[in-house]
Amino acid sequence: MTANMPNQSALETLVGLVEHVSFQSEDSGFSVLQVKANGHYALVNVVGVMPPVTAGEWIEAGGRWVLDRKFGQQFKIETIKTTRPDTLEGIERYLGSGLIKGIGPHFAKRLVEKFGADVFDIIEKKPGRLLRVEGIGEVRRSKITGGWHEQKTVREIMVFLHSHGVSTSRAFRIYKTYGEKAIEIVRENPYRLAHDIWGIGFKTADAIAASLGIDPQSDIRARAGVEFVLASLTEEGHCAFPRHDLTQKTMKMLEIAESIISNAIDHALGEKRLIARPEFGDRNLLYLASLDTAEAMLTRNLLALATGEHPCPPIDIPAAIAWVEQKTGLTLAESQRTALAMAVECKVLIITGGPGVGKTTLVNAIVRVLSAKKLDVVLAAPTGRAAHRMSETSGREAKTIHRLLEFDPKGGGFKRDQKRPLDGDVFVIDETSMVDISLAHQLVRAIPPHAAVLFVGDADQLPSVGPGLVLADLIESNALPVCRLTEVFRQAAESQIITNAHRVNRGQLPVWPKQKLSAPTDADFYVVEQDEPDAAERMIIHLVSERLSDRFGFDPWKDIQVLAPMTRGILGTRNLNASLQNVLNPSDKQVLRYGITFRVGDKVIQTVNDYEKEVWNGDIGRITKLDDAEREAILDFDGRTLTYNYDEFDELQHAYAITIHKAQGSEYPCVVIPIHMQHYMLLHRAIVYTGITRGRKLVVLVGAVKALSMAVKRIDSLKRITTLKERLTTQ
Secondary structure, eight states: OEEOOSOOSSOEEEEEEEEEEEEEOTTTOEEEEEEEETTOSSOEEEEEEOSOOOTTOEEEEEEEEEEETTTEEEEEEEEEEEEOOOSHHHHHHHHTTSOSTTOOHHHHHHHHHHHGGGHHHHHHHOGGGGGGSTTOOHHHHHHHHHHHHHHHHHHHHHHHHHHTTOOSTTHHHHHHHHGGGHHHHHHHOTTHHHHHSTTOOHHHHHHHHHHTTOOTTOHHHHHHHHHHHHHHHHHTTOSOEEHHHHHHHHHHHHTOOHHHHHHHHHHHHHTTSEEEETTSTTSOEEEEHHHHHHHHHHHHHHHHHTSSOOSSOOOOHHHHHHHHHHHHTOOOOHHHHHHHHHHTTOSEEEEEEOTTSOHHHHHHHHHHHHHHTTOOEEEEESSHHHHHHHHHHHSSOEEEHHHHTTBOTTTSSBSOSSSSOOOOSEEEEOOGGGOOHHHHHHHHHHSOTTOEEEEEEOTTSOOOSSSOOHHHHHHHHOSSOEEEEOOOOHHHHTOHHHHHHHHHHTTOOOOOOSSOTTSOOOOOEEEEEOOSHHHHHHHHHHIIIIIHHHHHOOOTTTTEEEEESOSSSTTSHHHHHHHHHHHHOOOSOEEEETTEEEETTOEEEEOSOBTTTTBOTTOEEEEEEEETTTTEEEEEETTEEEEEEGGGGGGEEEOSEEEHHHHTTOOEEEEEEEEOGGGGGGOOHHHHHHHHTTEEEEEEEEEOHHHHHHHHHOOGGGOOOOOHHHHHHHO
16 A cells, blocks of 8 residues: 655655554544654654554655654654565454454454464455354354455555545545445546535545646536535525625635636536526526425425315314313413414414423424324424424424435435325424425425425524525515414523523523522523633533532533534534543543544434434434444444444534534533634524523523623624525515
């Protein structure tokens, strides 16, 4: 295996055996090796960016000696060539390193004892002979041969990518997508990676293209660049963007002439990869084709669904209200009674309101009444945690929207659509503010024409991570009936959490007691002022690990959740997770994957939907076991035991601290929210409001009052270009 870096003269050469891999980042490729080098008595620290290297391999490296103030003398590589070990000791260490699934130190020893230096040829060419080794059966033999072939192919791909100046971290996914033709496909059109491989974007593909000699002013680069820039804008929440502004942004990013960009846009329009909609104002909006379809079809299907008779037979509303009040022991407010009446008459209804206004009580009452009329009521929410909470409050099964639509992980689409609609009479969709335009389109088109749908949510919370402002646009269009709940119930009004959430939503600063958090008080909302980021970080660690447990009895693992506005900085989730992990879980049993150290006992969050495991983006679990020999981990998600291959750890992040966006649809007994000017770019009213409303029993803000004040007043940072409202009002 060879990796070449920029040619430079007078490189020194170091040759030796890799004794130990001290550090290896799969994200950047930076590694630290301890090498028994020829001509050196002590082990040599070899550092630099390189493809994966395994203990027991023989390396020939070119580089220079450097003196690091902290780590002493090191050999910093610029070129490296590795070969398999040829000594029995080296072979055993190589096989036992965890490189090959199914072989740990125990079986590495047995294999070398049985086959000696021929073991590599046996694994590759005569794998049937592995069955002669005690303890190796057909299942383990299959694992070993599969792992050997996979690592060989993956390492070749990694070397190829690394030789073109890019990270090696996504080679495994490239191999899974393209198989053995990966290198051939990448050479032909590296920009395919940005479309086909999750986690590889345009910039990585562009770096490969440049290394392969593709002209920076080429049409292929401009075409890929235009779609990349527009896709990047959709990640900011936009459904479309003005052509002139898109052209300027693409020119600036790619440094390509305007005429080439314009031709690229025209080409994409001709192929219908982009769609132009000049009719919405004078901005000449351009859409990715999929988002234009989503907005147009959602509009058409919603308006069609809203027509016709409600599936609920005529009922006596006052009698129904009296019946449900008697069943629940609750008295509905006047606005809730109005909403219940609308819910049995309007085929499409939106119910919205802030915390403490009785949305959950109302929805449960509606569900009881409709179920009593023998209607099949289906409950769903965008995330696993939101669906779980919906199930808890209603006593009925609620599914994620993806599960409801029967997502097909192999085909990448949904099995339920207009041709195979869902089963049900009334569909209740909670946390609708989290639903983006694409998912809303997929959901509504699968609802059968006779059915009714009830959208529930708080439009003042953070919008969906994906593009669109679905709930807000539905409300503002006035094209569909809306019931706004505004009355805060007395019991909820006694909570400072609820009171302060509404204050923030009105642009007012929260109020909090002057007593320190350790003083006896009935308050459930505090602000701990810490103007310096370092001091705020120390306070958060102290609160989570000691004070909130001692003072209120909260379990740091089960009850307390740190919610940060962003990932970067001292008070971002990355740093807070590392700090909290060291305090709460200083375990020695750990594995480094994708630049993150995972330990047994770690609290982790799933970052993407995994439909095969049925674990969803936002689900929180704990690592209960790490098996280096099998390269697998055992995780517990609310009592469900799941197995993760180490290569799947890019789907996980630590969850001692998570972003407020990730927390949507969830509630926690206690939340701790850092808020500081470090978060300036993401400080706005909706993020503070959403964070506060995640806390059920206690909310603690830690940081600068100046930052809190600025965030409460700022409302313009969430503007998105969408046209669902316009489409609904012009149809």
